[in-house]
Amino acid sequence: MRLTTYTDYSLRTMMYLVVKSERLATIRDISAAYGISENHLMKIVHQLGQAGFVETARGRHGGLRLAQPPQQINLAEIVRVMEPDLEIAPCFAQGNSCAIAPCCGLQHVLKEALEAFLEILGRYTLADLVQSPRQLAGLLDAGSAARTFHTAADR
Numbered sequence: 001m002r003l004t005t006y007t008d009y010s011l012r013t014m015m016y017l018v019v020k021s022e023r024l025a026t027i028r029d030i031s032a033a034y035g036i037s038e039n040h041l042m043k044i045v046h047q048l049g050q051a052g053f054v055e056t057a058r059g060r061h062g063g064l065r066l067a068q069p070p071q072q073i074n075l076a077e078i079v080r081v082m083e084p085d086l087e088i089a090p091c092f093a094q095g096n097s098c099a100i101a102p103c104c105g106l107q108h109v110l111k112e113a114l115e116a117f118l119e120i121l122g123r124y125t126l127a128d129l130v131q132s133p134r135q136l137a138g139l140l141d142a143g144s145a146a147r148t149f150h151t152a153a154d155r
Contacts, residue, residue, distance in 0.1 A: 001117050007082040009036055010044050011129070014053065014078065018070045018130045019137040024063025033140040044082075051081045070130065076122035088114055 016030050027045060031038045045064060048054045055067045066073070080086070091098050091107045098104065130136055 001088055001114065003079065004083060006040075006044065006084075007079055009034070009040065010048060010078060010082040011075070012036075013041065013044055013048065014066070014070075014073065014126050015129050015136065016140060017054065017064065017066045018126060019133045019140065021065065024057055024061070024065055026063045029063075047082065051078075053078065053081075066126075070126035073126040074122055075124045075126065075129070076118045078126075079118065079121055086114060086118075 012034055013030055016033060017025055020029070027038050027041045030036065031041055045054060045056070049056050049064070049067075052067055053073060054064050056062065056064045087093050089106070089110050090096065091101055091104070091110075101107070
């Protein structure tokens with residue numbers, strides 16, 4: 001099982017919002033901290049908002065924040081919403097044209113593995129990912145500062 005970069009960035013965005021919860025965060029802040037495209041993050045934040053994971057505030061002092069406490073946001077729910085599909089093999093797709101599909105045992109095994117993967121993710125919340133919020137905040141700030149310095153030096 002491999003998560004898409006989109007889902008990875010979604011989880012990172014949610015972690016950022018946990019450690020920076022004292023104020024509204026902006027897409028620019030998150031982009032700078034992780035070195036992720038602002039345009040890509042806009043799509044991610046939009047979908048996270050539609051799913052009810054984040055709230056957005058418009059306007060000059062706008063930004064985003066978690067819509068619920070991190071202890072209530074389940075990782076499996078985020079993955080289910082953000083992954084475009086969980087078809088880990090072609091035989092999971094609609095209109096499967098595999099010649100051995102009627103008697104193949106692989107699909108059952110892969111389905112069981114996927115269910116186990118999601119079951120384990122379901123045991124954890126967003127709060128579980130942020131065991132050392134101060135340390136994580138420091139690393140995010142350092143990453144942002146390093147990218148800002150590097151960008152300014154390139155000009």
